Amino acid sequence: MSTDGVSQAYGRWAPVYDLVFGPVFKKGRSEAVIAAEKIGGRILEVGVGTGISLPEYSRSSRLVGIDISDPMLDKARERVRKLKLHNVEDIRVGDAEALEYEDESFDVVVAQYVITSVPNPEKALDEFARVCRVGGEIVITTRVGAETGVRDKIERALMPITSRLGFRTEFPFSRYTDWAAGRDDIELVERRELPPLGHFSLVRFAKRAVDGGKA
Template identity: 35%
Template sequence: MDLKKVERVYTSYAGVYDQIFGKVFHEGRESAIRNLNVQPNEQILEVGVGTGLALPMYPRHCKITGIDLSEGMLGKAKERAEMHRLTHVQLHRMDAGAMEFADSSFDTVVAAYVVTAVPDHRKVVNEMIRVCRPGGRIIMLNHFSNGNKIIAAMEKVISPLTKHLGWRTDLSLHTVLEGTSLQVARKQNVNPLRFWALVECVNGKNGQVVKNGNGTAVYSNGNGHATEHHTNTNGHFANGHSH
């Protein structure tokens, strides 16, 4: 995949994306945002904002910046932001692999269904780390290759076909995180058949990783507090705080 092809494919999806993918991926988006525990004036970047399906889900006391390479998808996102009067949202056409933001501009970076839909996932992940502040969090919602050898083999076979549709199926979470400063704080399987994973990472650049007594990375909210997550009996994550 190259950037021009990605832009062309997703612009062609713009008019039908919500109808085809909206309901299928809704649970994952809702889970990602519901568990953010967003602080007042928190700066959040959504990479690959698409048609803006998630934008109305964010609380209005934070500041949202959304970027997307596809002009067609971004046009739909702007329409949605205007319809819902989302004055706390700014949208820009931008390459996720070469963002035009200063280092450490955001407290939280969200990338839903992005890292397997770009030509170079390493560039995108490194850019997300760069623009996210030390101790901030990076949330990835994505399908990653399955640990089951039979399913993984099938994913590898069909990946060349799905690339023509705009994504790949053979990328593992280990490959995405390898060599980065990201530390996994929580992981939850979501969406139909639980083939997608919601992964929250703490941005450990400059050595800024806080850990709890169990050695799990926890997110620093910027006010001197660390936030950790516990799984409840329903498989969802509830927030807890350690000071």
């Protein structure tokens, strides 16, 4: 998978994205917004896409949305304008693997159904941790692949097709736990199964102070 390839794939999805992926991920998006707003404040949505989740946030949350696909963002901009979402500070093209924001500039980083589309997920997760303040959270909704059995075999076999559509089918949860285990400032605080079929999860990481860091 390459960032350019993924961007082109979502450029093709943009006109029909909400129709195809709106209802199926609705519950997960609502759960992610509820989790993010337990911290609240300034929230970065990475892979905001068509901005489908933006109206779900309360107007007291300040939102910044980035995405690699400008056609997806055109839909988001239209939604912000039509719904007068004045709490959306900015919508702009950006890469999850190289965020253009200062360290600790957000209270929460949200990434919904994005990580499995990113060529180097651990690099993106490091970026989320960098821009999240100590005491803040990273809230992710994600596909989680089976690690054994028939589903695992099918998911691996589908990878050449799904990667052209812009996402991975094969993605073990150990990629998240291994990433967190390699950092002393990140703690996995929740993993909760989401519909459809429990093939998706809500995952929350808290950013902790390390020795010498801010409390």
